Amino acid sequence: MKKSSINVEYIHCNALFGFLSGMIVDALQKCTEWDDATRNSIIQAYVKFFWMQNDLFSKYYVKERVLTDKEKAAAGAIEEAAENKIRRQLRNESLLNAAIGTAAGIVIGAIFYKNFDF
Numbered sequence: 670m671k672k673s674s675i676n677v678e679y680i681h682c683n684a685l686f687g688f689l690s691g692m693i694v695d696a697l698q699k700c701t702e703w704d705d706a707t708r709n710s711i712i713q714a715y716v717k718f719f720w721m722q723n724d725l726f727s728k729y730y731v732k733e734r735v736l737t738d739k740e741k742a743a744a745g746a747i748e749e750a751a752e753n754k755i756r757r758q759l760r761n762e763s764l765l766n767a768a769i770g771t772a773a774g775i776v777i778g779a780i781f782y783k784n785f786d787f
């Protein structure tokens with residue numbers, strides 16, 4: 670099968686579907702030959718049709734991008750930096766909790782020591 674030399678980006682196909690959908694819905698809304706229920710059903714059918722077309726285009730037209738080694742390394746570095754930041758925050762919170770616990774223990778111990786004869 671001959672491969673086409675035309676290359677249209679998905680964003681333009683999506684814009685075309687949106688434009689056509691708007692034009693058809695506008696034309697159907699102006700049609701006075703049907704009652705409101707029939708007109709609304711026809712409009713819903715066309716909207717569903719365009720949604721399905723858009724979904725099929727996005728499924729088969731948009732290819733998943735493969736990351737280069739450089740992009741993978743950059744993504745790994747970002748993830749590692751985020752993990753390190755979380756570890757530092759947890760360590761700082763642990764130290765703060767330990768310091769608060771120690772201070773509270775000293776204060777409570779001092780209060781008990783003053784109020785009770787041991």
